[in-house]
Amino acid sequence: MSSADLTSERDLPPEREASARGDIAPERDGPRDTGMDDASLHRWLARTWRTPPGIIGALSSVDHKVIARRYLITAFLFLCLGGLNAVAMRIQLSGPQRGLIGPDLYNQLFTMHGVTMMFLFAVPIVQATGIYLVPLMVGTRNIAFPRLNAFGYWVYVSGGLFAWVSFALSMAPDVGWFAYVPLSGPEFGPGKRADVWAQMITYTEVSSLAVAVATIVTVLKQRAPGMSLDKIPLYVWALLVTSFVVVFAMPAVMITSTFLILDRLVGTHIFNPAEGGDALLFQHLFWFFGHPEVYIIFLPATGMVSSIIPAFARRPAFGHLGLVLSLIAVGFLSFGLWVHHMFATGLPKLGASFFTASSMLIAIPNGVQIFCWLATLWDGRPVIRTPLLFVFGFFFTFVIGGLTGVMLASVPLDLQVHDTYFVVAHFHYVLIGGSVFPLLGAAYFWFPKITGRMMSERLGRWHFWLALVGFNAAFFPMHIVGLWGMPRRVYTYPAELGWENINLFISAGAVLFFLSFVLFAFNLVHGALRGTPAGDNPWDAGTLEWATSSPPPSYNFARIPVVTNVEPLWAERVALPVASGLRVDARELIISTVAEAHPDIREKSATPSIWPLLAAIAVGATFLYSIFTPWAIVWGAAPIAVTLVGWFWPKGDPEDEE
Amino acid sequence: MNQRPAIDLADLPTFGHGPRSPTWWGTLGFMALEGMGFALAAGAYLYLATLWPNWRLSAPAPNHWPGTIVTLLLVVSLVPNHMLNRYAKQCAMGPVRIGMVVMSLLGLAPLIVRWFEFPALNIYWDTNAYGSMIWVLLGLHTTHLITDVGDTIVLTVLMFTRHGYSGRRFGDVGDNVFYWDFVVLTWIPIYLLIYWVPRLG
Numbered sequence A: 001m002s003s004a005d006l007t008s009e010r011d012l013p014p015e016r017e018a019s020a021r022g023d024i025a026p027e028r029d030g031p032r033d034t035g036m037d038d039a040s041l042h043r044w045l046a047r048t049w050r051t052p053p054g055i056i057g058a059l060s061s062v063d064h065k066v067i068a069r070r071y072l073i074t075a076f077l078f079l080c081l082g083g084l085n086a087v088a089m090r091i092q093l094s095g096p097q098r099g100l101i102g103p104d105l106y107n108q109l110f111t112m113h114g115v116t117m118m119f120l121f122a123v124p125i126v127q128a129t130g131i132y133l134v135p136l137m138v139g140t141r142n143i144a145f146p147r148l149n150a151f152g153y154w155v156y157v158s159g160g161l162f163a164w165v166s167f168a169l170s171m172a173p174d175v176g177w178f179a180y181v182p183l184s185g186p187e188f189g190p191g192k193r194a195d196v197w198a199q200m201i202t203y204t205e206v207s208s209l210a211v212a213v214a215t216i217v218t219v220l221k222q223r224a225p226g227m228s229l230d231k232i233p234l235y236v237w238a239l240l241v242t243s244f245v246v247v248f249a250m251p252a253v254m255i256t257s258t259f260l261i262l263d264r265l266v267g268t269h270i271f272n273p274a275e276g277g278d279a280l281l282f283q284h285l286f287w288f289f290g291h292p293e294v295y296i297i298f299l300p301a302t303g304m305v306s307s308i309i310p311a312f313a314r315r316p317a318f319g320h321l322g323l324v325l326s327l328i329a330v331g332f333l334s335f336g337l338w339v340h341h342m343f344a345t346g347l348p349k350l351g352a353s354f355f356t357a358s359s360m361l362i363a364i365p366n367g368v369q370i371f372c373w374l375a376t377l378w379d380g381r382p383v384i385r386t387p388l389l390f391v392f393g394f395f396f397t398f399v400i401g402g403l404t405g406v407m408l409a410s411v412p413l414d415l416q417v418h419d420t421y422f423v424v425a426h427f428h429y430v431l432i433g434g435s436v437f438p439l440l441g442a443a444y445f446w447f448p449k450i451t452g453r454m455m456s457e458r459l460g461r462w463h464f465w466l467a468l469v470g471f472n473a474a475f476f477p478m479h480i481v482g483l484w485g486m487p488r489r490v491y492t493y494p495a496e497l498g499w500e501n502i503n504l505f506i507s508a509g510a511v512l513f514f515l516s517f518v519l520f521a522f523n524l525v526h527g528a529l530r531g532t533p534a535g536d537n538p539w540d541a542g543t544l545e546w547a548t549s550s551p552p553p554s555y556n557f558a559r560i561p562v563v564t565n566v567e568p569l570w571a572e573r574v575a576l577p578v579a580s581g582l583r584v585d586a587r588e589l590i591i592s593t594v595a596e597a598h599p600d601i602r603e604k605s606a607t608p609s610i611w612p613l614l615a616a617i618a619v620g621a622t623f624l625y626s627i628f629t630p631w632a633i634v635w636g637a638a639p640i641a642v643t644l645v646g647w648f649w650p651k652g653d654p655e656d657e658e
Numbered sequence B: 001m002n003q004r005p006a007i008d009l010a011d012l013p014t015f016g017h018g019p020r021s022p023t024w025w026g027t028l029g030f031m032a033l034e035g036m037g038f039a040l041a042a043g044a045y046l047y048l049a050t051l052w053p054n055w056r057l058s059a060p061a062p063n064h065w066p067g068t069i070v071t072l073l074l075v076v077s078l079v080p081n082h083m084l085n086r087y088a089k090q091c092a093m094g095p096v097r098i099g100m101v102v103m104s105l106l107g108l109a110p111l112i113v114r115w116f117e118f119p120a121l122n123i124y125w126d127t128n129a130y131g132s133m134i135w136v137l138l139g140l141h142t143t144h145l146i147t148d149v150g151d152t153i154v155l156t157v158l159m160f161t162r163h164g165y166s167g168r169r170f171g172d173v174g175d176n177v178f179y180w181d182f183v184v185l186t187w188i189p190i191y192l193l194i195y196w197v198p199r200l201g
């Protein structure tokens, strides 16, 4: 098709002004996809939805798949960096009195490890997976608020760089990943290290919140026609609940870190008991976020498991409704538990018992989920492939983590092992078992969709066993050494205590576990370059992301699917029902009603723009500067305002006008 | 995979007001998270207030008048705000332009009074934790006030350009109305916390 064809069709007279009342310019209507042959449809849509070429074009991209890919790669790199921190710590601890790393560097190492893993790896990677998959799974062409999504990515990378550049300058936070006052306060935390923690946290959480809002609106308003609430895939439910938890939990950590920087920078006394403040207030605020944080990481992982199991068990998930209700219940209960992180602070007795009880209550919905998964496998004809292996690894590891968790929920035991390696072992079982194993399974499962190629199954099996053995070798003995009394966050220990053999073993396990990630990285690269072509639906799975090509085109679906079942591709084996009537010369997608997903509006999705990047730079520079002077907020306001106006001011595209 | 046409959506409208539009939901999402921020800050204030029996920590009482004037201005502004919403729904350009100008002015007015509200607190943020908390609460609300007034002014200018004649812009006006309600609503509990709750005990 020549460009002459494009202009002649663009000049078609407007055929319809039905909805225009009042002072609205009539819609300059463009060509529609109705009855268009596939080849021209692809040409039109590819032209309309493409990311512009060149560097500026790449930096302006608002395609959710492009942004998600960057997010995924960045988060994986942060995992590697955090892993290197851990390996460094373990080498130092592999024998008594080793002089490799001094206390000051060790403090920075475990803080950077915790901060990187929690804020720069675990949360971003689950959100990134959602950015990629949710729009595809609900059958739409882009995420809601694509520019906000791009902005979120830029904020995230620059926040991560900020932390790691500080580390390179030996200016990294050294007060633990939760930076308790008074240690991090103005009196005991001189220098800029705790300020780096505070501003980096506030800043990067802006990106989590932005992505959460975009995800929620995508799920509520952009579902394909017919995808009523009961037909939403479980993974999408998981991401929806998670995003709500983010919206209500993340502000707490931003408030905490903002109060901290105010105390440090302008002399407020919020956490200062000598002037009417309170140090425990910090812990309440922090854990109001910190406990739900665990579920922010864990819930999407359960969504992944709920996608992988039906695909390999060859039947829809058993107890779909039960699984959805459990997700929602876990989301609510995750807010009732924060105080169990503070048993050692001497809370009133009754309060503590209440929190013990509610900590145990959350076992019920989690139990329901596990039961439904096992029933699905039991009733299906499971095909054991690498993604499913990692799901088994998740079951095994997470159950151990859950058991030690129930132990810790009892106040007397918690007081005994508080701040020992028993706790370190527990939360790595929960975090790695509950989140990293499902993520690895998900990587093998969705890699073919993202790249169009398969990862090696043989290497995948090696990877699985190496990871499982390495992980348990590294972390199981930590329970034991913790019960023996080895405290966490110490840079060395004396030889007389007899802890050296077990620590050497732990370190060897840690190296083995790290190597499993090297193998994984090799498998990723090898698969992307040499893997066998995957086709649209290599696992013969049932949800919508498998209805389009691998990798999907910029516009995701040439025609928006119409959904009739939770597993639409299994229900409509002959031909997928689709909708027509959308414009092909503007970025149109369907807005539907919240509960029933009746198509309601032909909405225009935002076009590429460089302004989100510029806005992120303006906001980031303001945060960086604010470490040195509060006036940064005043100076930063003008550039931020300018970039935001640039972002929202219409440029005259059809996408802006209607 | 194979496809079969099932429905035709050519006749759907290209914009909608209120809960029909995704922007409204996005605005609601941001209100939820900002509201959570307000709630937590208020919670922190109450936590400290109950912790210390002599709350206000022997600081002088604030002069409530600037705050009360701000409150009155904000409450009064709700009336034109909702008239504006009606005009936006009707896509009536003339009244919407007037309404936007009025709302810009009614946004600036409390902001000016707010300038006098800070000194009327009769304490500095670094005097004690009570001073810190009321400055924080007032500052948090002022940030919202400033950003929303800025947003309103930019949108007002936009409505006077040719870009104004679009359903989407009228939808933006509606969302702006919605957000202003939020700014007014969040002020009420903060006003009570700063000026009246300490007088109870």
Ligand code: HEM
Pocket (backbone or CB within 6 Å): A083, A086, A087, A089, A090, A110, A111, A113, A114, A115, A117, A118, A122, A175, A176, A177, A178, A424, A428, A431, A432, A436, A474, A487, A488, A489, A490, A510, A513, A514
């Ligand atoms: C290569 C795998 C990993 C190894 C070998 C490892 C090892 C360790 C060790 C030894 C500590 C304790 C340091 C100390 O207290 O002195 C630690 C702390 C921690 N780890 Fe990991 N870890 C790994 C992966 C992860 C992952 C994937 C996460 C989260 C998703 C994570 C989150 C944390 C957190 C939050 C802390 C606490 C930091 C603090 O005390 O402030 N780790 N890790």
Ligand SMILES: [Cu+2]
Pocket (backbone or CB within 6 Å): A290, A291, A294, A337, A338, A340, A341
């Ligand atoms: Cu917890």
